[in-house]
Amino acid sequence: MEPPSVSVIVVSRGRPALLSRCITGLSQLDWPRLELVVVACPDGCAVVSARPDAAAIKLVPFDVPNISAARNHGIAAAAGEIVAFIDDDSVPEPSWLRHLLAVFADPEVAAAGGHVIGRNGITLQWGSRAVDSGGVATPLAIHADKPTVLTGRPGRAIKTEGTNMALRREALAAAGGFDPAFRFYLDETDLDMRLAAEGAAVAIVPRAQVHHGYAESARRAGNRTPRDLFEIGASTMVFLRKHCPPELHARHLERLRADQRARLLRALRDGPLDPLDVRRILHGLERGIADGAARPTGETTPLPRAAEGFRAFAARPGATHHVFTGPWRRRAALRRAAQDAVAAGDLATVLLLSPTALYHRMRFRPEGFWEQAGGIFGRSDRGDPLFTLHTRRSRAHAEVARLATVRPLSEDGRTGGKTPDPIRMIR
Incomplete structure (x- = not known):
């Protein structure tokens, strides 16, 4: 059975460098039928137009500070069966869509949401939640790893996150998309409440993960200090x-x-x-x-069908994911090796391990690879012990195991087999 086509919509305003990084991350997704729609301000449009893959991206110029209206423009341009949303200051795990879209095999599922990883690249920022009529979100006691399909009710919805959500395009467009009265904040939560009022089924998919940076904007500083409420x-x-x-x-x-x-x-x-x-x-x-x-509200009208058909955006389904590790002093060589792997069409994660107990941090670099840095004896998961005895190789294997559910580092997708050891040591 052919997997559904998906249009990923990215809205960007005033953050061109982060938009470019997000697109690079999207280009590494493990999904074969992908369309990319970018709704952006002039600076964002310039960055997209300068990319070598620009012709494969549907670019929608839009320079009004209203994320709901911008997303609606994206939906109108999208031709996929499913539309997925991610913010410009976010990067998805390569397996994001593979996990998020699998639940749509159930025809009753109207929407799906995944988990969001915070700024250190490891700790959960937003997990499985419900939300009430006052906009107050509370944790959901559901399976921590497997998808769960739930149905809300009037006054209580299943919470999705605007930077990690997907919906059936036809139904979303017929409902008018997002309410433009929500220029910023609670825009997706309003949509969640509308779905709940209809009794729609929503799936929560913990393994569908996106890394979110909470980047600087007109409303907050880079350290998340509010500028305007x-x-x-x-x-x-x-x-x-x-x-x-x-x-x-x-x-x-x-x-x-x-x-x-x-x-x-x-x-x-x-x-x-x-x-x-x-x-x-x-x-x-x-x-x-x-x-x-x-403020006038509730003025949503059905959105039109896309004027242009599905425009395929090349991602990397089945790509091999390499892990390069070594001491901090060899970081330049490790990064070069990762860049070479990415240039060859593969994916790469660099583990920079120092002989310390420093906490670990993960980030996706603009050059197109993941980089995790920390001590051989330090903790990655913030619930782990402060100090754990490891060798460099045993620590690298422990991190590969930790990431295995969302980043198949030991799998050779092109051959369908398992590589004996995905870790490349550079001493």
């Missing part, structure tokens, strides 16, 4: 108007104010903000709440 206030108010009983609005707004005030006071204590900044940003929150109380 206007749209958070506005979207919260719109969400309450659409989904929450009016008698509960005041309680949820007070929770919002308390949470954001505490967040700003932490930034004041740690130094990024001064008292005038806190006052200005809180004032912006209140202005946003007032704006959201009057």
